[in-house]
Amino acid sequence: MPIPQQLGRGDKMGRGPYEKSGMLRDTTLPPNRPVNETFEIPFPAEFTKQDGKSVTTILDYDMTVTVELLYMPFGVKDADTFTWQSVTKKVSIEKGGV
Amino acid sequence: MKVFRVIAVLAFLAMPCAFLMTGQNAYAAEAKKANSIDELAKMYDSSGCKDCHEEIYKEWSKSIHSRSIFGTGRTAATIMTTVKVGLTGWEHSGVKKPEDVQVKHLMLCAKCHLPQLAEATDNVAKEIVKYSYVYADPKATDEAREKAIEQLSKVNINCLICHQRNAITHKWADGTPAKDTVYGSKNGEHADPAHPKMKESKIMDESILCGQCHGLGPNFELEEPSQCATLYGSYLWAYTADGGQEKCQECHMKKSKLGHNMQSYRDPGMGKAAVDFKVETRGMQWRDGAKMVPQALVKVEMINRAGHSIPDG
Numbered sequence: 001m002p003i004p005q006q007l008g009r010g011d012k013m014g015r016g017p018y019e020k021s022g023m024l025r026d027t028t029l030p031p032n033r034p035v036n037e038t039f040e041i042p043f044p045a046e047f048t049k050q051d052g053k054s055v056t057t058i059l060d061y062d063m064t065v066t067v068e069l070l071y072m073p074f075g076v077k078d079a080d081t082f083t084w085q086s087v088t089k090k091v092s093i094e095k096g097g098v
Numbered sequence: 099m100k101v102f103r104v105i106a107v108l109a110f111l112a113m114p115c116a117f118l119m120t121g122q123n124a125y126a127a128e129a130k131k132a133n134s135i136d137e138l139a140k141m142y143d144s145s146g147c148k149d150c151h152e153e154i155y156k157e158w159s160k161s162i163h164s165r166s167i168f169g170t171g172r173t174a175a176t177i178m179t180t181v182k183v184g185l186t187g188w189e190h191s192g193v194k195k196p197e198d199v200q201v202k203h204l205m206l207c208a209k210c211h212l213p214q215l216a217e218a219t220d221n222v223a224k225e226i227v228k229y230s231y232v233y234a235d236p237k238a239t240d241e242a243r244e245k246a247i248e249q250l251s252k253v254n255i256n257c258l259i260c261h262q263r264n265a266i267t268h269k270w271a272d273g274t275p276a277k278d279t280v281y282g283s284k285n286g287e288h289a290d291p292a293h294p295k296m297k298e299s300k301i302m303d304e305s306i307l308c309g310q311c312h313g314l315g316p317n318f319e320l321e322e323p324s325q326c327a328t329l330y331g332s333y334l335w336a337y338t339a340d341g342g343q344e345k346c347q348e349c350h351m352k353k354s355k356l357g358h359n360m361q362s363y364r365d366p367g368m369g370k371a372a373v374d375f376k377v378e379t380r381g382m383q384w385r386d387g388a389k390m391v392p393q394a395l396v397k398v399e400m401i402n403r404a405g406h407s408i409p410d411g
Contacts, residue, residue: 001409001410001411002328002407002410002411004325004411008316008323014325016176016179016180016183016184017176017180017206017207017324017325017326018179018180018183018184018185018206018322018324019183019184020316020324020325020326021315021316021323021324021325022315022316022325023315023328026407028332028402028407028408028409028410029373029400029401029402029407029408030336030402030407031332031336031337031340031342031402031403031404031405031406031407032337032340032342032401032402032403033401033402034399034400034401035399035400035401035402036397036398036399036400037397037398037400038395038396038397038398039394039395039396039398040393040394040395040396041393041394041396042391042392042393043381043392043393043394045391045392047389053388054387054388054389054390056383056389056390056391056392058392063381063394065379065394065396067377067396067398069373069375069400071363071369071409073172073363073409073411080170082363082364082366082369083369084363084366084369084370084372084373084375085369085370085373085375087375087377089377089379089396090379091379091380091381091394091396092381093381093382093383093392094381094383
């Protein structure tokens with residue numbers, strides 16, 4: 001969102017339209033320019049040591065990931081939120097290997 | 099199989115603010131000012147339009163323009179906050195209590211949400227403030243709150259604001275809007291006895307019509323500048339400056355098929371059309387020294403296809 005400056009001076013964000021004048025920062029999606037986000041989600045696993053070696057025991061090899069694009073007028077998820085996009089994908093980890 | 103969900107939250111903190119910005123003194127020469135909400139509603143009564151333009155009127159009735167100082171309730175609450183936190187908190191505003199509010203004070207909001215307030219007395223400003231307080235008061239009775247909503251919904255951005263009052267931005271070049279005329283795409287006679295003339299507006303399908311209200315930044319013409327929308331600024335400097343050629347009306351009225359029910363983020367179709375959303379995933383095991391860490395890599399690419407930044411606020 002455009003982060004408005006309070007009364008057009010200083011480093012404080014203004015909230016209501018009566019005190020907003022200017023902009024401190026802009027985190028909006030700009031028109032026609034790609035914006036990328038990356039997420040790394042750990043699979044459920046247990047990490048132990050056997051004979052001094054690290055052993056990873058994967059508890060589930062499949063994960064369903066749903067990525068939602070939400071429009072939140074109040075900035076919080078449980079207040080008047082609109083789901084614009086939702087994509088679900090299945091992600092798997094290979095069994096076996098070296 | 100366990101299901102994990104990641105929510106890519108784009109904190110779209112959009113203030114449901116400005117709808118329309120206007121030259122507030124366009125009708126300064128109006129002989130008699132409205133002295134109540136009811137009088138102002140009568141002065142800008144567009145109910146007769148629906149006799150011939152029924153479908154368009156129905157569309158408009160569903161829009162936020164039709165309740166521009168009530169909004170979803172949040173606009174009315176923000177008017178109250180403007181008085182409670184802003185006006186009464188400022189040493190030099192001249193407002194010590196809600197009853198002190200004059201038209202010039204409320205123009206911080208009304209410049210866009212109700213530009214015709216410039217043609218009303220201070221009593222109308224006080225009435226709007228009174229009902230905004232009632233609406234936002236958790237102790238108000240249901241009856242009182244309903245009455246407040248009803249009164250606040252009587253005045254709005256209706257046919258006569260866009261098709262008359264704000265239909266001409268450059269008055270030295272194109273003249274001042276006439277009270278007996280509606281402005282659209284044609285010249286000629288108009289069947290409405292209250293508005294018997296029809297004239298072409300040079301900006302009816304131009305973005306500047308919307309830009310009067312949908313914001314450049316601080317409203318410096320006010321004694322105390324307010325800032326609500328910045329969309330038109332974004333449209334000019336981040337979209338058209340980069341080669342964008344579409345007009346507000348093309349997306350919000352035509353492609354969306356919403357007509358005069360101009361919507362933005364609340365409409366699922368507008369939301370879907372606004373952003374290209376691509377998700378790629380891959381499972382992999384990252385090696386942290388001797389430790390294998392299984393993880394899902396999720397890459398999201400978003401391209402905003404609107405003619406302005408998203409969100410605004």
